[in-house]
Amino acid sequence: MSTKEKVKSYCSTCGRETNHEIIVAHSISHRDDYDCDIKYQIVGCLGCEFVSFRKSFVDIESAYPNRDGEWEVPEENDVYPRVLQGHVGIEDIFHLPDVVGKIYTEVLTAITEDARILSGLGLRGVVEAVCNDLGITGRSLETRINKLASSGHISKSDAERLHAIRFMGNDAAHEIRRPHDGALRVALKIVEHLLQSVYILEKEVEGRLEPAISKYEKFETLLLDALNEYSPGDELPLAKFLGKDLRRVKESISILESELISKIQSGAFTSLSIGRVDAYQGSQSPLQHFVVQSPV
Template sequence: MTKKTVWNYCIKCKQNTNHDIEGTHQEEHDPDDYHCMVEHSVVKCRGCDTVSFRQVFHDYEGAYPDYNDEWVVPREIETFPKAQTGNLDTKHLPEIVESIYQETCNAYRDGALTLAGIGFRATIEAICNDQGITGKELSTRINNLASKGLISKKDSTRLHSIRFMGNDAAHDIKKPTQKSLQAALIIVEHLITTVYIIDRESAGKLDAIIEDYSKFEVLLDEKLKEFSAGDEYPLPKFLGKDTRLISGSTKDIEKTLNARIGKGEYTKLKFGKQDKYLDSKDQLQHYIVV
């Protein structure tokens, strides 16, 4: 016997697919109370065989005639388990950030929209706490996220919108709309990706600007492996093309390097001659590989 099929959302395929109806139970309510019917079904996806529970509410009292004078009965369809909300892999996030983000996504998924609005605001607070961003008010802390270079000015403007939504939900018990929460989810996930995920995923795969001296020394140690003891060159020769990775002028980096060589703290190079660079009046320091 051919099974009946329905068009239903599959949490594994993450889209609507044809489902076989494995079994159905119908519960009709007393018409004198409210004329409706609730239909419960066990359904199986024809694509991946995932089994779900489907509930359909048939609202007979809300029926209306269409253009062909045929009566249309409104239906509300829910599928369980519900589709997961949120698209980020959170296993490498700080525990507090992961916890608040996941709880907020679960509230949004389960229709607790007011709690979800508060939760997205709380996620921003959790990130500020984890990053050591200070400020008495969240508005100040969001601005400080931008001033410290963790996010852009445009990103901070978006975060203020979530702050407004969260404040309305918490203080005025104003329920956010589905559209506003969907936008908030995108913004918060962009924030998490910017602060935590991009650097981790790109580390060792893309060249990165060097701003800390300690990272410069790691680069220099690696580049010196290409030279022999006694080789004498200026710093740009040792660094080669990777000179471009140093943020700003190399003079500050070189000043720190000279101080460490002078104190005997960096022992892979020693001072060599000083020579003029082209037509410049400045003396160019050379170094000898030890």
């Protein structure tokens, strides 16, 4: 068993304070103007064996007697590399667009280093970067956040929370106001929820679940896949082409069908042509039919 001295220290790998073994240590004592010791230590976690650097400031000048009559000496500890204690970031960061991922990573560094003004600006910058990536335009970030909700990327409640990030970023930029640590922690959660919703969950759902579809681009992909089961000349309504997948677009089918007709008329979609309007298998109202075209 090792006889080296042990200390309690935060382990970034274990995500909590664990027992560490002091591998190398060096101390400097000050007794002139202010009584204190500074300890420099290389420590290894006795659980996962992760090695870190630990600096301890022993404030002898501020020592005080406890209830048992023993002297307590305040000690401040810093562990390097620094981490956000208790924070679990986005693991699948590779799913994020390059620019969005880089800004998010830099924001984590700024918050970890307690650079709060830069952190407030950076969190606002992440929201701006997401809007840029999704093609959400507008004269102000306020308009762009509202468009994120109206276009279906986020909920109205999510948009309201993102406006709080906007306010924080504006205060940091224009009033040089330093956010409180608690406010930054909550703001980081909001931004990470945005990234999870827009990018991470989207990737994880693909090929595993069948979410509802409201965006035309995804509808067109679904329709093209369905048309592989039909032959040129077949004339049917969209419900027949889509079959069971109709449930995925049911809430938006009228809007999607209108956009499909516009694409066909403009020549942007050539796999179908517009057919007759007629009843189909006892439908209560006539349905727009489409004719499958031969591949070019």
